[in-house]
Amino acid sequence: MKRSRSSLVHQVTYAAKNPHKIVPHLRRLVRDTWFRLRTRDHVAYYRAVMKSDTAKDPEGAVGSHTHRRWLALGRMQFDYLVEHGLKPECRMLEIGCGNLRAGHLFIDYLHTGNYYGIDISPDILMAAQETLVTHGLQDKLPYLTPVRDLRFAFLPDAHFDVVHAHSVFSHSPPHVIEECFAHVGRVMKPGAWFDFTFDRTEGREHQVLREDFYYRTETLLALAGKYGFEAAFMDDWERLPHKQSKIRLVKKPLAQRPLGGADIGLRADGGMA
Structure with a gap:
């Protein structure tokens, strides 16, 4: 998509085509x-959003407005990861696990105790x-933990085979994504991989x-390269019925990681630099 959804032209055109929205x-x-006026940062703000949305409908809060769609999106994520390397013996960290749409x-x-789900929303x-x-699934003993940030300070080094x-990131400003990239490598085993989706614009x-x-x-x-990851755009995900795109990061050996790099942040006008 090349047109900005925040542009006045897009908003007027979209409203004309969808007056009910x-x-x-x-x-x-x-x-x-x-x-936004009542919270101190983006994470606290989005936690409030999730609290409000979850009170109405937990499945809607994670972007599924019917139970059928909730099941379908969970299955899509699961099948893709299994087809691309997930094994029962893997230790998996799911960031933003929600109400376990794919997590269940x-x-x-996975083997008992091998799933660790975190989310900023206790609700x-x-x-x-x-x-x-x-x-x-009680006997599978999954870990479900609320978090304040994406620093993973409470998790052990080199523990996870897969991060998901x-x-x-479709709901995250640049500094939140950078915080994740800066710290997630520490909890990943050598050769571990990290799949994430994002809303793509050209x-x-x-x-x-x-x-x-x-x-x-x-x-x-x-940005991923700045923090020592090999990164690849997952073209085959684009063929699935989902609006977001997917990237896979693989943890590189320490000797191969670059030093320094330019930061990515918000411009003064509220866009992204």
């Missing part, structure tokens, strides 16, 4: 503005516990309501 959008705008399948597939993790009960983040990088962020592929590839 105007009132819900305005409600979301008012709510989100209120949350990962937990069932959605309460819903995740309900998902465990619904699917009878679906629809996390034009100007932008955000909508501080909830949805659009990045160029080359921006994220360069």
